[in-house]
Amino acid sequence: MPRHLVCLTxxxxxxxxxxxxxxxxxxxLSRGEFGAMASQRIFGFLKSHGIGATWFIPGFTLxxxxxxxxxxxxxxxxxxxxxxxxxxxxxxxxxxxEADLVRANDAIxxxxxxxxxxxxxxxxxxxxxxxxLLLQHGFKYDSxxxxxxxxxxxxxxxxxxxxxxxxxxxxxxxxxxxxxxWSLDDYPxxxxxxxxxxxxxxxxxxxxxxxxxxxxxxxxxKSVDWGVLTYTMHPFVIGRxxxxxxxxxxxxxxxxxxxxxxxxxxxxxxxxxxxxx
Numbered sequence: 001m002p003r004h005l006v007c008l009t010x011x012x013x014x015x016x017x018x019x020x021x022x023x024x025x026x027x028x029l030s031r032g033e034f035g036a037m038a039s040q041r042i043f044g045f046l047k048s049h050g051i052g053a054t055w056f057i058p059g060f061t062l063x064x065x066x067x068x069x070x071x072x073x074x075x076x077x078x079x080x081x082x083x084x085x086x087x088x089x090x091x092x093x094x095x096x097x098e099a100d101l102v103r104a105n106d107a108i109x110x111x112x113x114x115x116x117x118x119x120x121x122x123x124x125x126x127x128x129x130x131x132x133l134l135l136q137h138g139f140k141y142d143s144x145x146x147x148x149x150x151x152x153x154x155x156x157x158x159x160x161x162x163x164x165x166x167x168x169x170x171x172x173x174x175x176x177x178x179x180x181x182w183s184l185d186d187y188p189x190x191x192x193x194x195x196x197x198x199x200x201x202x203x204x205x206x207x208x209x210x211x212x213x214x215x216x217x218x219x220x221x222k223s224v225d226w227g228v229l230t231y232t233m234h235p236f237v238i239g240r241x242x243x244x245x246x247x248x249x250x251x252x253x254x255x256x257x258x259x260x261x262x263x264x265x266x267x268x269x270x271x272x273x274x275x276x277x
Contacts, residue, residue, distance in 0.1 A: 004221050005228045005267050006259040007178070008053040008251075009080075009143070010042065010235055011120065012072070016060040016086035020122065023195075031236055036065045038239020043075050045244065049251055053077050054264040056120040056143075059084030059104035062111060069111055078263040079108055080118035081139070090125040098133055105137065117265050120144055124180065131157040134175055141176040141268035143230065148179045150220045150227030152271035176268045176275070178230060184213060185232040190243065206246035214253055221257065226274065228267045229259075 015032030018024070046053055055072045057079055062069050072079055083089070084104040089097045105115045119134055121144040134142060135157075142155055155177040158170025182188055189209045193200040213231060220227045238247055254261075262270075 002221070002225045002258075004217070004224075004226070004259055005262050005270070006217065006254055007228060007230045007262060007264045007267055008046070008051060008233070009120075009230060009264060010039075010053060010055045010233050010238075011082055012039065012055050012057040012061050012069070013082070013086055013234060014058075014061045014065055014236070016058045017122070019060075020086040033236075035234060035236030035239060036061075036068050038235045039068050039071070041244060042235055042239060043071055045248060046077070047075060049255075049261075051251070051261045052263050052266075053261075054080050054118065056080045056082035056118075057108070058082045058086050058122070059100075059107040060086065062104075062107040066111075073112055078118070078265050079112050079116065080120060080143075080264065081105060081108060081116035082120050083122045086122040088123040088125040089121055089127040089130050092127065094127070094129040094133075097127055097129060101133055101137060117141065118143060118178075118268065120180075124182075131155050131173060131175060135173060139175065140272075141178050141264065143178040143180055143264060145177050146179055146181055147177065149181065149216075150224050150229060152179065152228060152268065152275070153177050154275060176271050178228065178264055178268055178271070180230050180232055184216060184230065186237045186243070187232075187234055190237050190240075206243045207249070210246045210250040214250055214257075217254055217257065217259060226270075228271065230264070 014035050015029045018028040018032050055077050081104055084100045109115045117140045119139050119142050124144045126144055154172035155175040156170040156172050160168035189204045191202040217229050220229050
């Protein structure tokens with residue numbers, strides 16, 4: 001019987017992403033702060049639709065906004081790992097990356113009573129050590145890679161890419177990869193960011209983006225009997241009123257099309273069963 005899963009995921013960065021990029025003047029920090037406020041309307045929306053979501057929360061947010069993070073748990077949502085300081089692991093040494101991972105996982109355990117099962121890297125940029133570290137620390141899934149769209153797969157370690165040589169595929173591991181895409185992330189569609197060197201224009205019409213997100217689900221439904229579609233959102237981005245209205249419309253249409261809303265941990269368990277077969 002066909003079964004098409006949808007994971008609504010929220011990267012609850014608050015100010016951490018701005019701080020990690022050196023944007024520490026009052027206005028960019030206030031943009032992150034808006035996400036803490038907007039989280040309340042997202043909780044209400046999810047509750048009204050009976051949806052359990054996955055919140056990837058940096059340790060920074062856990063320790064800076066404890067009440068808002070407690071509300072994630074109170075709402076029955078999954079808390080997953082998103083680093084401590086929102087520094088991309090590809091820019092860290094192995095020791096730095098592991099220390100950050102452990103620090104954030106300890107903060108998650110204090111909040112939820114257990115360490116995270118799932119991981120998503122800041123800026124979706126893993127290091128050569130990340131997969132090994134995730135396995136070493138007991139993670140079940142990662143959500144940072146883009147090697148598929150609807151079908152989770154086993155993350156590999158030991159891939160090697162050298163200019164002028166064929167690609168070397170490493171060994172598959174037990175870690176389930178829950179693939180993502182920038183096209184299904186709210187940040188590049190909506191956020192306007194201006195720095196001395198770059199401009200991210202963003203500010204796309206919300207309903208137009210949601211139409212594309214719906215079409216992605218419809219194509220999954222058309223092309224595979226079982227699949228997982230992951231939407232990535234940030235409370236300080238999607239939490240704007242007109243975007244919330246568009247998201248509500250998307251979720252209602254997905255429901256009518258037969259989408260089954262689950263957390264990423266639940267979807268990863270189904271994927272594990274299917275991959276084992």
